[in-house]
Amino acid sequence: MSILVKNTRKPNSNSQRAAWEEEPGVVAKAGKFLILGAVVLAVLGPLYTIVLTSVSSQATITQAGGLVLIPGEITFAAYQQILSGGVVTRAVLVSVGVTATGTLLSMVVSVLCAYGLSRPGSFAHTPILFTLLITMFFSAGIIPAYLLVSSLGLINTYWALILPSCISVFNIIILRGFFMGIDRGILDSARMDGASDWRTLTQIVLPMSKAVTAVIALFYGVGYWNAFFNAVLYINDSAMNPLQVVLRSYVLQGVTVPGQIDVGQGAAASPALQMAVIVLAMVPILIVYPFVQKHFTKGVMIGAVKG
Incomplete structure (x- = not known):
């Protein structure tokens, strides 16, 4: 008769840990x-x-x-001055409108493009993807871009602040990679139940992609809010300038904002007003970021090496 003796000794946990898992000293x-x-x-x-x-x-x-x-x-006199009307107040409204409209348009186009490219057998899948990838490495330059915007009649319009930077190929690739990672069986089940591609996208794919879509929307929103170069190139009317152009002229170049209320000699160029404009430019991002932060870690890890 053989007797089985159970080994009650615990293995040395320290020997099984990797170096980076050790308790720091x-x-x-x-x-x-x-x-x-x-x-x-x-x-x-x-x-x-x-x-x-x-x-x-x-x-x-x-x-x-x-x-x-x-x-x-x-x-709080500086904030009362810049928010009581004039260039700064109008620039804030322009930036908010451009950011909201641009982010919505960019997300719609990016999601539709990424979903179409993520479906095997979609129309012109490879040529479209190859064309998009080329634009990530080669660009025509400022002069051809200006001539294109001018030929489309977008000079001195708000669309000139949105359409030239509407699409980010990098964001489309990120979305496409996430969509391709969704279990194929779920999508096939939806198709067997009679769901169209549009219904599959809106009711199945997007609810499962909240993390990545939130992060991509944050990327687009921050990009539109901080953009000023398109306004410098395509906007001739100073009343249509977004907040970042006013901030650049007012703070970096030391230019007095035209149409701003002046309450005394030198008040229009005081450091308090300059700093107030900077704070005003930071506040929207500081407000939005906490709501997206819970998705940020998961979203930015899309496409990373899996362990």
Whole structure:
């Protein structure tokens, strides 16, 4: 009779761990804390200075030498000036309209294109994909682009701020890769139940793709909000300029914004007004990002190496 003895010894868990899975020591933790702390200070420090300067009085700014680090007299006069009408207020409305319309149009075209290219046997699948990939590496240049926009009659129109940058081939490739990763059996079941391609896309594919679509929409939105080069090239009427062009002229070039309210000598070019315009340009992204952040990590990992 053989007796089976159960080995009750636990394997050495430390020997089975990879080097990067080991518990970090005190020195490693302190090093990480210092590095992350330095990064946080490098990001929040300028932001703190900008916001504090924008709500400081002219006397406090003059005493501080231009940028306020220690709070003094607080006033919101700069925000009242830029939001009471004039160029800045109109530029904000232009940027909001262009960003909302452009993001919606870009997402619709990108999703439709990516879904069509993700379906095997779709019409002209390979030539269209090859043509799109070529545009990622070769571009005609500024002059041919300007001539094309001019020939289409888009000069000095809001569409000139949207259509030239409406499509990002990189975003289409990301969406296509995610759509191709969806279980083929789910799509086949929908087709067997009589669902059309449009219904499959809207009721099955898109609900399963919230993470990647949220991230791509964020990419498009940030791109439209921060864009200024198209306005410099294609917009001749200063009243149609988006906020970033006003910000560039007002802050970087030190130009007084035409049509802005002036409450005293030098007030139109004060650092408080400049910093207030910068804060106004950052606020929409800071508001939108927390709602997309939960999808961001998963979305940006699409196409990464699987482990």
